[in-house]
Amino acid sequence: MNSLASHLPILPVLLPLLAGIVLLALRNAPSGLQRGLALAATLALIPLAGALLAAAGSDGPLVYRLGDWEAPFGIVLVADRLAAWMLMVTALVAAFALLHAFRGTDTAGRHFHVLYQLQLFGLNGAFLTGDLFNLFVFFEILLLASYGLLLHGGGRLRVKAGLHFVVINLVGSTLFLFAVSTLYGVTGTLNMADLAVKLAQTPPENLALVETAGLLLFGVFALKAALLPLHLWLPAAYGQTSAPVAALFAIMTKVGAYSILRIYSLMFGADGGPVANLLAGWLMPLALATLAIGMLGAVAAPTLRQQIAYLVVSSVGTLLAAFALASTEGIAAGLYYLPHTTLGTAAAFLLADPIVRARGAHVDRLESGPPMPGAPVLGALFFIAAIALAGLPPLSGFLGKFMLLRAALESPWLDWVWGVVLTAGLVGVIALARSGSLLFYRTLSSDENLPVPRATDWLPAAALLGTLLGMTVWAGPLARYADATAVQLLTPQTYIDAVLGPRP
Amino acid sequence: MEALVALVIGTLTACGVYLTLRGQTFPVVLGLTFLSYAVNLFIFVMGRLAVGMPPVISSVASGYTDPLPQALVLTAIVISFGMTAFVIVLALKARAELGNDHVDGLNREEDAPR
DSSP: OOGGGGGGGGGHHHHHHHHHHHHTTTTTTTTHHHHHHHHHHHHHHHHHHHHHHHHHHHSOOEEEEEEGGGGTTSSSEOOOOHHHHHHHHHHHHHHHHHHHHHHTGGGGSHHHHHHHHHHHHHHHHHHHBBBBHHHHHHHHHHHHHHHHHHHTTTTTHHHHHHOOOOOOOHHHHHHHHHHHHHEEEHSSSSHHHHHHHHHHHOOGHHHHHHHHHHOOOOOOOHHHHTTTTTOOOHHHHHHSHHHHHHHHHTHHHHHHHHHHHHHHHTTTTTTGGGGGGTTTTTTTHHHHHHHHHHHHHHHHHBBBHHHHHHHHHHHHHHHHHHHHTHHHHHHHHHHHHHHHHHHHHHHHHHHHHHHHHHGGGGGTBSSHHHHHHHTTHHHHHHHHHHHHTTOOOSSSHHHHHHHHHHGGGGSSHHHHHHHHHHHHHHHHHHHHHHIIIIIISOOOOOOOOOOOOOOOHHHHHHHHHHHHHHHHHHHHHHHHHHHHHHHHHOHHHHHHHHHHHHOO | OOOHHHHHHHHHHHHHHHHTTSBBBBHHHHHHHHHHHHHHHHHHHHHHHOOSSSSSSSSTOSSSOHHHHHHHHHHHHHHHHHHHHHHHHHHHHHHHHHOOOBBOOOOOOSSSSS
């Protein structure tokens, strides 16, 4: 295999990196050229992710050895079904958020497009890498780019939220390094497949060390995923930043969820020998508590964007509750719910932007304001987004939650999952109905002259909501793919054999 | 030597944690620096402590020290150096924009959601 196809797994990593470098060189070029390049590079990720989805679906995990060094000595990229799935979600969110940025965010400061591409470089790399230290490096890349994007455009509140975000993530990175190096000290390897083999043979005297490192790693991923009680940084950071960046950040918490799923199914999964099922008993209560707190936060939020940020927190709770079931059905439900919630919250953040603009001095505070120009369109879109976020039929959120509830039937957590998920759904409906009626119905008369939103203001959000419709229509094939992904994750031997080669 | 190194890492971490929890941005930045020093040393000694051993293959060597943690720590140093530079600039910007160096900034009336 010497064709381009054998290099497919590295292309989603290389493309944004090269685009970022070219855009850095072109930073003084006219903004039209920069936009064209950035859009071309971002849109190209969609067919690449599609090709990987197809390839990973038919041939099993694709392994790319960098420099052709054999695993476990070299670094490998592994494109299995899960990685390809995450790449596709990232590519979709990134494309629509970038389109929204063209209406002015990208010219509010320099280097927006460079940082955006580097953020995609970090995200794609984190999903594809098969090496634990390399995962740390890609985390740092995506975080450093996200610091820049978060602060893009400036403003006092943004700087304040950004400072908290940066400091807490730097502490998280330090803990990540402690955990990774402890694992290296015990096992002498960093390749995830090799770690899975070595950890399954942990001698009893090292068990405490390995468990400490494994739980420390969980703490780091929980911080990135905004799991309770490490969720407090999220509402301020997401609520203060610009709309396209907040939409792109909808995928950032999912990086944490992805890492939890990957590490704890591969290395500490059911086949893990002495370290098997390390998270059992931890993940489910934390996930359900996160779901509950997120929904309560959404009810109490004083502004629309903070409300959406709290809905991101609660969606992480739902997602991890599904993963915590650790059954094929549970993980499949989570994998179907993941693109839904990512695309849905991204659309809501993009939609909040024209709403803020159309409310003049009231911005996005949840209070009665002047009647909004363009309210029929914005209101209709808000209604669809609210249905999606609350998980009501007929959109994909309902299907995802239904799959989760059905998967929980056989679980010992049945009462808790049903109780919390259904109550949280009801609370979510109340929260969103309240903001909808405050924003669109209970208006005050005013002679303020507010700008009428143009079609370009809400089209990207509408398109994202359209993808949710697509997810509902093609729910069958998507659920089958998610099912096969879950099966692949629960048989880590496939992954290990693909990376290390078949062994006795 | 193991005890000494462990003591040094422990002290650095303790200082780092304490300083990170302070209210002003300058001690927080210092604390993050201490934490990254501690973790760099920690990575380094995860290859086990060996004195006078070569990391690369040689015909006269009686034993070897693990070269991989040295490569890892180099990466970690570069990253933490870049991050420290960034957080210093951010702290200065926050000082300028928020009017004081408290990590929560000065809460002005117009910032509160009404």
